[in-house]
Amino acid sequence: MRKTTLCAVLALAAFAPHAWAQKSTSDGIAEYREMLQDGNPAELFEAKGEDLWKQKRGPRKASLERCDLGKGPGVVKGAFVELPRYFADTGKVQDLESRLVTCMSQLQGIDPKEVIDGAWGKGERANVTALATWVGSQSKDMKFNLPQSQQQERAFYEVGKRLFFQRGGSHDFSCASCHGEEGKRIRLQDLPHLSGKAEDGVGFAAWPAYRVSSGEMWTMQHRLNDCYRQQRFPEPIYASDATIALGVYLGVNARGTKSAVPAIKR
Amino acid sequence: MISRKTSRRAALQQSLAVAGMLVAAGVLPRTALAYNKEAFDAKTVADVVKALGAGAPAESKDVTITGPDIAENGAVVPLGAATTLAGVKQLLVLVEKNPNTMVAGFNVTDAVEPNFLTRAKLGQSSDVYAVAITNDGKAFYAKKEVKVTLGGCGG
Amino acid sequence: MADPMRIRAQASGGNATVRVLMAHEMETGQRKDASGKTIPAWFIQEVTASLNGKPVLTAEWGPAVSKNPFMQFTVKGAKAGDKIAVTWKDNRGDTRTDEATVS
Numbered sequence: 001m002r003k004t005t006l007c008a009v010l011a012l013a014a015f016a017p018h019a020w021a022q023k024s025t026s027d028g029i030a031e032y033r034e035m036l037q038d039g040n041p042a043e044l045f046e047a048k049g050e051d052l053w054k055q056k057r058g059p060r061k062a063s064l065e066r067c068d069l070g071k072g073p074g075v076v077k078g079a080f081v082e083l084p085r086y087f088a089d090t091g092k093v094q095d096l097e098s099r100l101v102t103c104m105s106q107l108q109g110i111d112p113k114e115v116i117d118g119a120w121g122k123g124e125r126a127n128v129t130a131l132a133t134w135v136g137s138q139s140k141d142m143k144f145n146l147p148q149s150q151q152q153e154r155a156f157y158e159v160g161k162r163l164f165f166q167r168g169g170s171h172d173f174s175c176a177s178c179h180g181e182e183g184k185r186i187r188l189q190d191l192p193h194l195s196g197k198a199e200d201g202v203g204f205a206a207w208p209a210y211r212v213s214s215g216e217m218w219t220m221q222h223r224l225n226d227c228y229r230q231q232r233f234p235e236p237i238y239a240s241d242a243t244i245a246l247g248v249y250l251g252v253n254a255r256g257t258k259s260a261v262p263a264i265k266r
Numbered sequence: 267m268i269s270r271k272t273s274r275r276a277a278l279q280q281s282l283a284v285a286g287m288l289v290a291a292g293v294l295p296r297t298a299l300a301y302n303k304e305a306f307d308a309k310t311v312a313d314v315v316k317a318l319g320a321g322a323p324a325e326s327k328d329v330t331i332t333g334p335d336i337a338e339n340g341a342v343v344p345l346g347a348a349t350t351l352a353g354v355k356q357l358l359v360l361v362e363k364n365p366n367t368m369v370a371g372f373n374v375t376d377a378v379e380p381n382f383l384t385r386a387k388l389g390q391s392s393d394v395y396a397v398a399i400t401n402d403g404k405a406f407y408a409k410k411e412v413k414v415t416l417g418g419c420g421g
Numbered sequence: 422m423a424d425p426m427r428i429r430a431q432a433s434g435g436n437a438t439v440r441v442l443m444a445h446e447m448e449t450g451q452r453k454d455a456s457g458k459t460i461p462a463w464f465i466q467e468v469t470a471s472l473n474g475k476p477v478l479t480a481e482w483g484p485a486v487s488k489n490p491f492m493q494f495t496v497k498g499a500k501a502g503d504k505i506a507v508t509w510k511d512n513r514g515d516t517r518t519d520e521a522t523v524s
Contacts, residue, residue: 025336028334028335028336028413029336029338029415031334031335031336032334032336032337032338032344033338035334035344036342036344036385038440039440039442039491039493040442041442041488041489041491043427043442044424044427044442044444044489047425047427048424187415188338188415212339212341212342212487213339213341214341215341215446215487215488215489266338266339301466301467301481302481306481306483341487341488342487342488343487344491346493361485364485365451366483366484366485368483368485369482369483369485369486370480370481370482370483370485370486371480371481371482372478372480372494373478373479373480373481375477375478376497377472377475377476377477377478377496377497377498378477378478378494378495378496378497379436379494379495379497381494381495382480382492382493382494383491383492383493383494384486384487384490384491384492384493385486385487385490385491386485386486386487387447387449387485387486387487
C-alpha cells in the first residue's frame, strides 16, 4: 500500500508539474509526510524492542515474555490500545512505559530508578523506549479502547482532565492553551484538539513517534515531558501519576480512533 | 643525507603533481578512486562534476530528480535520482546550497535500475539536482527547488 | 557492534525493489556540543549490495545523508528466495552487513 502511494506521488510529479506550483503549503507538507511513511526509522527501534522483549537480561537473566501488559502474561497484540489501565498486582493505574518498568523490575530484577532517574535516549530508559515502540507497533491500526470499568481508572480520567485545563508556570499556560481548541497551530504545525473529537492517528494515537528533527524516538512520556518544558513548567517525574492521568484523559478521549504507532513526525 | 631526503620529497611531490595533471587531463580515471574526497568537498554543482572527471553538465529531460516541494524539516528530505539515458555510470544527488554540494553518488551497473532514492539533510531551501554521468564523461542533470521550513515546537 | 539494518526486498516483474534502513548517527562534523566543541564527523562513506553473493551496487555517501539513512534501489533479475546483502562502511572504519531474502 505504501509502495503504491510512493508511486502515486512520483506519478503526480511526472505528469502535473503545473499543479504542483499551485498546491497549498499544507498540501505540500502532507505530501512530504506521506513520502516519509515508507521506511520510518522507527522500525529500527521496533526491531530493537522486539529483541529486548525476548532477550534474557538483568540480574534475574529473564526475558519479558511473561510480562502482563493488561491482556494477560505475554499478550502483546492489542495491549497498547488499552493503556493506561488499572493493574491489580500493583494496585495502580499504569501506562505503557511504567508497566514495562514494572515488568523489567519484577521479571528481570532491573531497578526502576535506572529508568526514572535516567536520561532520554540512554541506558535502560532508551530500552523502555525501544520496547514501547515495538509493543505499540503490535497494535497498529487497532482502535483505542481504554477500560474505565475500575474506579481508579475513572478517577484518573477526572484528574487528567483537570490537569489538562490547569494553568500555571511563568507563562500561565495549560495543555488547553495549545490543545484546547479546534484549528490552532504554532508556525506550520497544526495542533491537535485534544479535548475535542479525536481523529485517527492524531494526538494520543501518534506516540511513540520518530522525530526527524532530532532523529530520536519519543514515547508519550517524552512528549508530555517536553510539553511541560515548553509550558515553562518543571519537568514531570518519569511515569508519575500526573503523566499517567493525562494519558488516561487523552486515551479515553481517543476511544474508537485508530492507532498510527509508530508514527513519524517533524 | 639531508639533500637526498629533500630531493626524494621533491621527486615525490613532482610525480604527484604530474599525476594530478594527468588526472585533470582525463588520462588517469578519477572515478577509479573508491572515495572521491574532492567531489565531496566541492561547493558547487560544477565543481562536483569536474572532480568526477566529467564535462560541464547539461539539462536533460532524460534525467529525473524527485523530492517534495516543501520539507517540514531539513534534517530528512527524501530525494530520488533516476535516468533513462544509456551508458550511465553514475547517478549523483546534489544539494546546491549545502556546505558541501554532493550528498551521494550511486554507481550504475547492469545489475541495478538507474533509479535511487535516499534522504538528505538540507541546510536551507535550495535547488536539488540529479546528475547522470555517462561512460564517455558527459554529465546531464535535472533540478527542482525544495523549500525547507522550520516547523513549530510540537508534533 | 552497530545496530542491525532493516532490509525489505520485494520481487515484482523480474526485479526486486530493496528498501534499507540503517542505524547510524551520520554526524556531519559541523555541529558543536554544549561546551562549544565540534562533534567529529562520523558517517557512512560506502554502501555496497549483492544479490546471491554477486556485487550489484556500490555507492559513495557524504555526511549530508540523513541520520538513520534510508535507501531504495531496484535489482534486476531477482526473484523470491534470492538473498540480498547490504554492507556499509563508515569513516571510522566500522562496518556492518545484513541480509534479507527477497519475498
